Amino acid sequence: MSRFAARRFGLLMCFTSILATTAAAQECGGDLGAFLDGVKKEAVAGGIPAEIADRALAGARIDEKVLSRDRAQGVFKQTFLEFSQRTVSKARLDIGARKIKEYAEVFARAEQEFGVPAGVITAFWAMETDFGAVQGDFNTRNALVTLSHDCRRPELFRPQLIALIKMVEHGDLDPQTNTGAWAGEIGQVQMLPKDIIAFGVDGDGDGHENLKTSAPDAILTAAKFIQHLGFRRGEPWIQEVTLPENLPWEKSGLGGTLTAGDWFAAGVTPRDGNTSFASLPAALVLPQGRKGPAFITYPNFNVYLEWNQSFIYTTSAAYFATRLNGAPAYDKGNPETGLNDADMRALQTKLQALGHDVGKIDGILGSGTRVAIQKEQARLGMPADGWATPALLGAL
Template sequence: MSSVRSLILAALVSSGIALPAAAQSCGGDLGVFLEGVKEEAVAKGIPADVADRALSGARIDQKVLSRDRAQGVFKQTFLEFSQRTVSKARLDIGSQKIKQYADVFQRAEQEFGVPPGVIAAFWAMETDFGVVQGDFNTRDALVTLAHDCRRPELFRPQLLALIEMVQHGDLDPTTNTGAWAGEIGQVQMLPEDIIAYGVDGDGDGHVNVKQSSPDAILTAAKFIQSLGFRRGEPWIQEVTLPADLPWEKTGLGNEVPASDWFAMGVQPRDGSTGFASLPAALVLPQGRNGPAFLTYPNFNIYLEWNQSFIYTTSAAYFATRLMGAPTYQKGNPEAGLDDAAMKALQTKLQSLGHDVGKVDGILGSGTRRAVQKEQARLGIPADGWPTQQLLQAL
């Protein structure tokens, strides 16, 4: 599921819209809260009867709160997650969908510069091409999260955008369902993004990303373009590696011209060095003995879509497969750490002064950077992949 993508409430304030005092509140009596939301919607120019219709019958969904409090942590390796998500069945269906909606995908690439594989991979990973879109009432989910005082600045604007969708006739508040965090449709987008980037792909006068695949495809393309996707450029490229790279230079954030990597013996499996002038990072999801990829500027849109490195790398790889790339070379990566060992490592890294974020057993960017620094200090190949050897050495 995609991460929550939204503007904070301060953006509304800075836009010059005068907000009633109630717009700053959360919690308390639900009726009073909803009246404040209505006032804010009316202040934005939405008719009062539309706001009433959108909010009538709204309730707090305890299942949404439970899901929000207990979000699953992402502890699979790249090989585990990518082999599960980039399956032959999904690849076959993806290829069929690209053919079925060839004219829509062609329009998406012509107008927004986004290739079919990029869109279709997100479509697959988010909802299995629209099959699994979530069964939470969207209005109630957003009311719940906006009323809750954990992150109202994220969700209140989404609730207001949902009311605007009701005004446009693009959403029925009583029947529309989606993800627990308010994402809607075949590519799981939040109401603000649908308002901003929605495209009527089937010409019926509405943006319906839930039922209409053309609407979903083109809306996703416009949104991906807004994230900074650069027309005609790659996003990720599988490579093979020499044995003697300066491993401490690998990892996201260590971009150099791709030509520098090629000069060091990094070889693209597809043989293409046509983008040698672009900045590229060499990423090793499971260390120097596992799969290896160069990531180019377009990879940044994946990180905007979802902050999980394993999800984004898998989605980017999935897109290349849909565009004709072969299955990656698995290599023979060293065994990683189990949950308890990873937490022990993070605790040790913290004690050494590294910022690893929360000690949660997840190999996030902070932990990878810390691992790489300690590997270099200890004379271990600094590929950012934590192993028992490193843990024992520390």
């Protein structure tokens, strides 16, 4: 996947039955030749000519580097401040502004047809591949053969391999030379073959959807995909806010039931002064606790979570898009000191022993750990802002 560990396996789960039956999707392992014969039969049964399937699979091999990346991959452990300041750099903002100007007509079409602003698309474009500069050097066909043959998640990757063969049939991919991310994502906005087939747009009018070399194709395809994920035209996605000293901190975090107006009434103040979306459902997110940067997230933020399930990545991408739309840099605040990896694991172990579901003990401040932290903070009479601190670890 992208070098920012973009994990969209949740999306893949929604599509596994489109091109393959459950039984076929779970075939894996064994002799590679026999496995590829099974893939060919499935492709042909789906209407792809046998000679196309043969051409797409000729010379396919297992890529051990893909398996290594798959075994080692994990969500980064940087804080929001560390990650967002590295990724939302002045250089990227400047390039993004130039790209928006250069492709103004394409972005105008994207917003007119799909309701997605230029900043939203451009932020993903930047964070996924540095505007197409770093798209990955893994042979896409071999990556998907490897992950389909491997028995960890064949139901996720085999349908993508069949979709790749369809792309070969359409003339949109050369199986011998096409490269991308290790998990089969392709092009300037790093999309999987099934998504390219379903949402691809020929933005430059050449009769093909080439997300590797055509910026118009990539921009419009991303816009159509983002619309499909549920983006609501004309609504915000994230808004920086300032906070009063006291709030019902236990109500912060994703998944709440309050509106933006409820938060405004409690003293939360948008930095841009815009309170016109007060009626929308809204969450108060505090990536590094109540003393760090603070944001209101709106329903459109869910699109970011569909794109990538990492909270730090999604919050950074959403913030990036606001910067491209003219928002100022966030107020860093003065967050309380967090925990190192060993202490975070120790905290997760304690939370698990108390009956909380924190998932894997991995040292990562994920959603399950944040929820557990809030519950324990509230029980201990501490501000329940979901931020892991030495004080909380000591209190437990």
